[in-house]
Amino acid sequence: MRTIFALLSLFSLIVAGCGPQTRRVATTSRMAQLFATDFKDFKAPDASLITAGASRGFENATYDEVWEATVVVLMQDGVIVRSSKDAGVLVGLTRPPRAVYVEPARAGRIRVYIYSLRELYTTVDEPGWQLVTYFPEGKEDDFFDRVSGQLYAGKKWKYLYVGQ
Amino acid sequence: MNDMKQASLGIMLGVFCAGCANIPTAESCMETQRSFTASFEDLWSRSVRTVEDLQGTVLAQDKSAGVIACKIPYDAKGPEEYVNIYIQRPNAGDRACCVYVVPYTFFVGRGQTQHVEPGKPKEILLLEFDDIYFRKDHLSEIGSAFLDTLTDYVGQGKS
Numbered sequence: 001m002r003t004i005f006a007l008l009s010l011f012s013l014i015v016a017g018c019g020p021q022t023r024r025v026a027t028t029s030r031m032a033q034l035f036a037t038d039f040k041d042f043k044a045p046d047a048s049l050i051t052a053g054a055s056r057g058f059e060n061a062t063y064d065e066v067w068e069a070t071v072v073v074l075m076q077d078g079v080i081v082r083s084s085k086d087a088g089v090l091v092g093l094t095r096p097p098r099a100v101y102v103e104p105a106r107a108g109r110i111r112v113y114i115y116s117l118r119e120l121y122t123t124v125d126e127p128g129w130q131l132v133t134y135f136p137e138g139k140e141d142d143f144f145d146r147v148s149g150q151l152y153a154g155k156k157w158k159y160l161y162v163g164q
Numbered sequence: 165m166n167d168m169k170q171a172s173l174g175i176m177l178g179v180f181c182a183g184c185a186n187i188p189t190a191e192s193c194m195e196t197q198r199s200f201t202a203s204f205e206d207l208w209s210r211s212v213r214t215v216e217d218l219q220g221t222v223l224a225q226d227k228s229a230g231v232i233a234c235k236i237p238y239d240a241k242g243p244e245e246y247v248n249i250y251i252q253r254p255n256a257g258d259r260a261c262c263v264y265v266v267p268y269t270f271f272v273g274r275g276q277t278q279h280v281e282p283g284k285p286k287e288i289l290l291l292e293f294d295d296i297y298f299r300k301d302h303l304s305e306i307g308s309a310f311l312d313t314l315t316d317y318v319g320q321g322k323s
Contacts, residue, residue, distance in 0.1 A: 079248055
């Protein structure tokens with residue numbers, strides 16, 4: 001009996017030895033680094049990058065109204081650390097962090113774009129590892145719905161009167 | 165019969181004790197906005213000054229956007245509060261400006277991710293890092309403190 005136990009122990013040790021080895025490394029995310037420096041060197045991304053993200057167009061509203069609705073909704077989700085109305089760009093530290101671009105009106109429609117800044121959850125000292133791999137998806141629609149609610153609440157729905 | 169008396173006495177005592185306990189009935193709501201009869205320019209400069217008065221640090225400000233991001237110490241022992249201030253420009257024909265204040269509590273958790281390095285299939289790379297979270301602070305007094313100080317500067321505001 002003792003021999004069987006000894007053999008089993010030896011076998012399990014061999015199997016464990018063949019398994020993957022874990023290398024533990026303490027690292028820093030770009031996000032944490034930005035907090036440590038109070039965002040001093042952080043540059044908001046260009047509008048051209050943000051337009052690669054999800055978008056929705058808003059009609060029957062001025063640029064100022066859409067901008068205002070976007071700011072009010074984004075500031076409910078996380079701290080806005082960069083903003084420029086001239087560039088139309090906002091960066092909010094939501095999860096994942098988001099860059100938002102409010103595009104000037106085209107054909108009577110103002111388009112709002114959202115781009116997730118997942119790169120802020122990559123390593124600083126180890127090359128290119130994504131640190132947070134799961135982010136809640138499908139939140140863009142929720143964001144746009146809330147901007148829409150903020151924008152059109154209390155307004156007459158002008159499209160209902162077209163043709164009258 | 166005696167047992168029943170004792171039981172009902174116990175229940176009564178329990179009800180009394182529960183009644184005396186300080187059970188909160190409602191949480192105070194965070195004040196997020198207040199209207200001021202003042203110019204945007206005046207509110208902007210006063211808001212920046214109010215942040216300084218509250219021992220805060222302005223992290224970013226953009227006048228064109230009307231947005232200020234700042235860090236205000238809520239309590240020396242407590243967590244830092246990150247605060248967003250948005251000063252809405254008045255609509256044409258309207259003299260009132262609305263100021264929005266949203267405070268967030270910032271806290272750090274311990275995050276871990278696993279990766280397999282290229283060329284090293286038998287090695288798991290376990291990365292440990294400070295994971296950053298924000299929680300909208302519904303009970304923070306920073307919003308009210310900010311708006312009250314701003315009101316002292318600018319004049320009567322309306323919630």
